[in-house]
Amino acid sequence: MGTPLDVVGVGNALVDVISLEQDAFIGSHGLVKGAMTLIDTERAEALYGAMGPGIEMSGGSAANTMAGLASLGGHGGFIGRVRDDQLGTVFGHDIRAVGVEFPSVAATSGQPTGRSLIIVTPDGERTMNTYLGAASELQPDDVDEALVARAQVTYLEGYLFDREAAGEAFKKAARAAHDAGRLVALTLSDSFCVERFLGPFRELVTETVDVLFGNDDELRLLYETDDLDAALTEAERHCHVVAVTRGAEGALVSSHKRRMSIAAVPVDRVVDTTGAGDLFAAGFLYGLTRDLDPETCGKLGAVAAAEVISHVGARPETVLAGLAAPLLL
């Protein structure tokens, strides 16, 4: 059986390569500011060649969430695919170093470990260009059903939909969670991702997802409406909990159709928004798996998100348990 876990994340195992650039870089390299764009090897090499010096840190949306959960004192696991190369070693080390269970064995063949080339502009916005590599080869066989069954919540990142086999792995994990009487959470991840897989996403939300995360754009796109209220009403028909992040405006949380606004936690300067949504989910899930009320869950999310946007990199630099303590008295 193993010890109980709070959350198991299933996602793309990536190392971030972060470069601070002026705004002109976005235009001159045809990037889509604020989005996550998938790139192939050739494009990755060209873009990397154009980027300034990099800072390499482990990333990946659901993996960042698990790192955040661990920093709050929670117990997490992670399922994702890396190669047996230097970046794969970095990813595995970093997630295990924060206490997250990562039983996946590095693949001995196939594509190299994936990476996201992240351009951070002076406004703190991040523009991600992701070469999925080994992460794109995640298979249903990579999903350890026993690990999933040990966790109260299985947390899936929408980015995985970009590859068919990964989507199957995703569904296998969701089934295993429900079969074990556990909750399934999903983050919509990215507007373009929602648009690319609108049908499958909506089907998944309708049939499978208990806890839904997304930002306001993503939720409105999911229901093809400009009206956040209408989109939320739709999502509430299928999901017990819906948490919608709204950047500086904070978040909107709906729990069993009861809605509440959560204020953003102010930061001195927004340095790098990478990981803001991931860390909001970390705080929220930490609260949820401790049966805290939805408002406290949202506030925990806001505290975790505020920490991560105040420095470069998508994982906490500070022990989040310390920052969260006043909310848990």
Add this chain to the structure above:
Amino acid sequence: MGTPLDVVGVGNALVDVISLEQDAFIGSHGLVKGAMTLIDTERAEALYGAMGPGIEMSGGSAANTMAGLASLGGHGGFIGRVRDDQLGTVFGHDIRAVGVEFPSVAATSGQPTGRSLIIVTPDGERTMNTYLGAASELQPDDVDEALVARAQVTYLEGYLFDREAAGEAFKKAARAAHDAGRLVALTLSDSFCVERFLGPFRELVTETVDVLFGNDDELRLLYETDDLDAALTEAERHCHVVAVTRGAEGALVSSHKRRMSIAAVPVDRVVDTTGAGDLFAAGFLYGLTRDLDPETCGKLGAVAAAEVISHVGARPETVLAGLAAPLLL
């Protein structure tokens, strides 16, 4: 011929793996606080396994100096050895991305690219544990004499002495510089390094070095005296310029036996002292290669060192030319 260069650095091509740890980590893993300790593969794996999540950034003492020189607007080159692996790609990308010429071709066999496992404690002190890898296989053949001849100054890091062939490469570079009528600069690098190679270091300083960098401990060790003044007097007999860094007390600069004190530039918080000496040398060499007076050279060093200790990582985060501009009016 190629275009003229200000400085060519010869040193260990390393990627830093930085982890922020509490002081207890130093004791419990038997580390020598503040020093650079060489470690083998087995020790590197064990220590990495014990470290928290890492931040990977290109490093290497002389390479950091070249990155600093470039950030000031200078023209630098670098000679060092990497493997054709992911960390080697990172090192090559990062140094070229800041505009430093790095003509070395990655080795296709031999040890993997070197790395320094750097523990940064809350006082900002860095404790380095270096697996030299490919850097230790630097050969005299790796020294491009034409590149050396193009630079006003050839800057050698004392760390290279730790491997015999690298020491030979080092001497070849110094000879090529002098044959071309250029200056040779040396940084003593580390107290333990000076102790290990006291004879060869002293011989080099006596016979070859024109511009000597070191901190006060290193200089006193070089002349086996507790008296910095006496050590400086010895060094002045052989070197035109001696620049001694003294941490928060600033620096002592001697130019043709004329001495002056340089105040440290205050910083809000010392976050990570990694690269402080490297960046002092960068500022100083930038001034020296522009025939600025020694006091201004020292002040440029102090400005560059202050920037690098105010954040994590051994290379500048800010364009140093902007910070240095008031000194260059």
